[in-house]
Amino acid sequence: MFLSKLQVNVASRAFRTDYANIHDLHRTVMSAFPDLPKNTPARQEHGVLWRLDASPSGYTLYIQSQIHPDWATLPEGYLRDRAYVRCLQPVLAAIQPGRRFAFRIMANPTQAISPGDKPPAPRRPSKRVALHRPDDQINWLLRQGERHGFTIPHTGDHGPDIAPSPSPQLTGYKTATNARSGRHKITISPVRYDGHLIVTDPNALAAAVQHGIGRAKAYGCGLLSLAPPQTAP
Incomplete structure (x- = not known):
């Protein structure tokens, strides 16, 4: 890579x-x-x-x-x-159990909702909406960590070592494959996350680095960057 x-x-x-x-x-x-x-x-x-x-x-x-x-x-x-x-092979090789990294990712944290803000009903189309509250954004990344082989350490009384930073909304237009459909508007509300993570499953985290996390990967979201930790554990 x-x-x-x-x-x-x-x-x-x-x-x-x-x-x-x-x-x-x-x-x-x-x-x-x-x-x-x-x-x-x-x-x-x-x-x-x-x-x-x-x-x-x-x-x-x-x-x-x-x-x-x-x-x-x-x-x-x-x-x-x-x-x-x-x-990037040295980075992938460094992903070992218990290893601590500084990370950055621009992500598109969303949730699926149905009318009335209830869980999607069977056979009922749901709608994806952006998460705007910092607590919801942090919880979204914590859940991603469970799926993708990492955990976020806590920093004393300050909670998880994550700093979410809302970024300017991404917009654009894509021509539909069906000419009759005209142009499709793209609207994304990205969030930049900076912090530290600890490897729990090297294979899962390596896959997340290679394939990205979350939605809107074609539009600047999902790339997880790892670096040596900025402070001592």
Whole structure:
């Protein structure tokens, strides 16, 4: 697996267009990977996950993939520095039982509801809604940890070592496959999580790193980044 780090040029007209339409940004990311036969899900086949991180100096795109990308496909002036690509195998090898990591993930925490805010009835379509309360967002990630091989340590009286940060809403339009359906609007309410985790199931966590967590993976959500812990346990 590979992880690309791209320092984006915020003055680029192409990037500003992508930033205004999350589906365009998805297509720009995917342009670095080979085309596949029609009806083959390219993002899944190439294992592509990505995240756009904001900082005081601008934006950085992190893209994870199963194959080495070709960033020469980007529009001229899209980056303010050369693309940096590294192998992720050392990170995967470091996922061992009891190991502690710092982590970051941009996720799309949602829940399914039915009319009247009751559990979905059998054969009754449910609706997914974003979770906006910090406690609900934290509990969502704790549940993901149970499924994906990690637990979140507590920090004394301050609760789980997670800091959820609401991010700007992601919007865009995708042309429907059925021409009569017109364009489909995309609206995502992402949350950036920073904190620490402890490995409970190495295989499950490695799979989560490779395949992502949660929904909206095509649109900048789900990429779980691991790093050495920032403070002593």
